[in-house]
Amino acid sequence: MSTMIGASLYGGPILSDVQFRTERYGESDVFVKNHLPRLQKGGINVIVTPGESLRELELFIREVRRSEGRLELAKTATQARAIAERGGCACILAASFATLGDKLDSLPMLHELGVRLFTMAGNRRNYFVDGCTERGVSGLSHLGVDLVRLLEQLGIVIDVSHTSERGVSDIFEVTDKAVVVASHSNTRRICDTVRNVSDDQIKAFAQRGGMVGVSLHPTLxxxxxxxxxxxxxxxxxxxxxxxxxxxxxxxxxxxxxxxxFHHKIKAIDPTGALYGGVLHSYPRDVENIEKVGNIFSALGKMGFDAAAVRKMRGENILRVFERVS
Known part of the structure; x- marks a missing residue:
């Protein structure tokens, strides 16, 4: 029987933690020592690892190379599945607006390194698009239009979590071929916040072959x-x-x-209006990544069969990356 795929479309600031602990405290193999055991306990063997800077990506790639197969970079869904089958953790690199600054020059190089998902925004305005909490919210800039077209050309999944509603609409207008996802957002129907996604957006992601990765942040x-x-x-x-x-x-x-995270939260939510100071109190019975299996147990109790649960556990994420491999 094939290995059960457990995947996360957005692994959070793990690479920031790798850089912080490496450079501030002189630690080594931060991912393997601190994060991999937790992922394994939670049944996660495929994870999208976002890097906000070239330095974060550099330090992580070095660690992957030292890990003796415990971590491996995956550029395709086929590679990710093969890594999981042999007992490793498949890491799919992601980048964001912060990685690029105000230029697109490095994006082809990032794709060559293995970046397969790009997060457009982080709540506030950047050179490409407005975030969901920006005052006087707008959409894509001219440079943002160029970015979306280049992402489509290279075959990189476009992630619109944190992006303004108009920005999401603009992206759908600019491209009808790129795969668009919300990598860590929930539905506004249950929790009505600008960080979550609307019914129409969820339907639009699906129509383009994308998906939503459910976030466990309590305020969402x-x-x-x-x-x-x-x-x-x-x-x-x-x-x-x-x-x-x-x-x-x-x-x-x-x-x-x-x-x-305290440093990051001050940058993306300076007034506390969005996250309200709630940082680490995750939902009951899924307080950490070791307990994500409880989500699928809950889905089973709701009536979802084993095949549906298997898709939501990880197969759907691999399907998305098959479309850009």
Whole structure:
């Protein structure tokens, strides 16, 4: 029997933690020592690893090369599956607006390194597009239009979590070929915040072959004492809207990186209006990545069969990357 794929479409600031601990404390093999055991306990063997800078990507690639096969970079879904089959952790590189600055020159090189997902925004305005909390919200800039076209040309999945509603609409207008996802967002129908995605957006992702990766950040799950059942309910609603082939996990845990995350949260949510100071209190029964299996148990209790659960556990994420491999 083939290996069960457990995947996350957005692994959170793990590479920031790698850089922080490497450069601040002189630690080595941060991912293998601190993160890999937790991923293994949670049944995660394929993870999208976002890097916000070339330095983060550089340090991580060095660690992968030292890991003796425990970590391997995957440029294709086929490679990711093969790595998981032989017991390794497949890492799919991602980059973002922060990686590029105000120029597109390095994007082809990033693709050559293995970057297969690009996050357009981080709540606030950047050179390419407005984030979802920006004042006087706009959409893509001229440079952002060029970016979207280049992402389509290279075959890189476009991630619109954190992107303004108009920005998402602009992306769909500029490209009808690129795969578009929300890598770590939930449904506004249950939790009405600008960081989550609308019914129409969820349907549009599915129509283009994309998906939504459900976030476990508590402020995106529910306003009142979130639990694993609430996370599963977000997935259930998305399945009703888009079909079971277009829903998965985008875990985005930050419980391991308090120093790093406090710095980041001040940059992306300076007033506390969006995240409200809630940092590490994750939903009950899925407080950390070791417990993500509880989400799929909850889905089973809701009536989803084994085949549907297997898709949402990881197969859907591999299907998305098959489209750009």
């Amino acid at each position: 799950v529910t306003d009142d004492d979130p639990s694993v059942d609430d996370v599963a309910r977000h997935m259930q609603v998305m399945v009703e809207l888009a079909g079971v082939d277009h829903v998965g996990l985008g875990t985005d845990f930050v419980d391991y990186a308090e120093d790093v």
